[in-house]
Amino acid sequence: MPERSGSAIEVENASKVLDGVRVLDRVSFTAEPGRVTAFLGPNGAGKSTTLRAILGIDHLDSGRAVIGGRPFREHPQPLQVAGALLSPDAAHPARSTRGHLRILAASNGLSRTAVDRALELVGLRDLADLPAGQMSLGMKQRLGLATALIGDPAVVILDEPHNGLDTAAIRWLRGVLRSLADAGRTVLVSSHLMAEVELIADDVVVIDEGRIIAADTLERFLGISGSLEDRYLGELSSR
Numbered sequence: 387m388p389e390r391s392g393s394a395i396e397v398e399n400a401s402k403v404l405d406g407v408r409v410l411d412r413v414s415f416t417a418e419p420g421r422v423t424a425f426l427g428p429n430g431a432g433k434s435t436t437l438r439a440i441l442g443i444d445h446l447d448s449g450r451a452v453i454g455g456r457p458f459r460e461h462p463q464p465l466q467v468a469g470a471l472l473s474p475d476a477a478h479p480a481r482s483t484r485g486h487l488r489i490l491a492a493s494n495g496l497s498r499t500a501v502d503r504a505l506e507l508v509g510l511r512d513l514a515d516l517p518a519g520q521m522s523l524g525m526k527q528r529l530g531l532a533t534a535l536i537g538d539p540a541v542v543i544l545d546e547p548h549n550g551l552d553t554a555a556i557r558w559l560r561g562v563l564r565s566l567a568d569a570g571r572t573v574l575v576s577s578h579l580m581a582e583v584e585l586i587a588d589d590v591v592v593i594d595e596g597r598i599i600a601a602d603t604l605e606r607f608l609g610i611s612g613s614l615e616d617r618y619l620g621e622l623s624s625r
């Protein structure tokens with residue numbers, strides 16, 4: 387049976403050098419099942435690189451990144467272990483939403499029902515025949531979310547999923563993330579929208595220049611006063 391819940395993401399001493407620059411420097415944190423963990427940091431801090439390393443797309447020079455105790459690529463049914471939205475342009479521009487999801491489903495042993503369920507979930511059922519190349523950014527993000535969720539995974543990893551979403555979709559995503567976590571899933575989401583993160587996160591991890599500078603519950607990170615934006619910017623400027 388796939389591991390639907392109880393699969394933590396663990397990153398331990400992850401380091402990586404790109405073009406002579408240390409983009410990850412002994413990065414360590416855990417994202418726990420049943421919680422939404424927000425991954426925060428300025429542009430170029432190393433968020434995407436870390437998420438790609440967790441998914442086995444980027445290689446680490448040292449350290450490790452595992453899901454449920456082992457590297458993502460070593461899981462026999464990867465789409466049911468972790469679903470990810472890393473880029474809004476994951477689908478071929480000439481391929482329809484339905485076509486993209488069907489190929490994904492077929493190559494991962496998932497049924498067409500899973501495709502219909504994913505389309506319904508992200509509100510793309512009426513646009514299922516539209517080529518990805520003709521989609522707005524928000525529609526592409528919805529398709530990316532459908533791709534992430536199609537395998538009903540234990541772990542959901544979303545890199546800036548709010549980009550391009552309209553107000554109603556941001557509210558909808560808030561509910562989706564909460565219900566995934568409440569059902570025991572591990573949700574790791576990067577975002578620059580501090581007001582939104584304040585509404586959705588249980589835990590926060592802050593990275594700056596490749597180093598983790600804070601990792602705590604949202605409540606403890608916020609402390610006794612102030613907004614997440616104030617607290618986050620204060621943390622960055624105090625370095």
Ligand SMILES: Nc1ncnc2c1ncn2[C@@H]1O[C@H](COP(=O)(O)OP(=O)(O)OP(=O)(O)O)[C@@H](O)[C@H]1O
Pocket residue numbers: 404405409427428429430431432433434435436
């Ligand atoms: N292919 C690459 N070659 C060289 N450097 C790279 C490459 N990809 C990323 N980097 C560098 O790695 C660092 C981390 O980039 P990363 O995309 O992980 O940041 P990020 O925190 O996701 O930023 P953003 O919030 O802007 O998306 C940056 O300094 C970036 O320039």
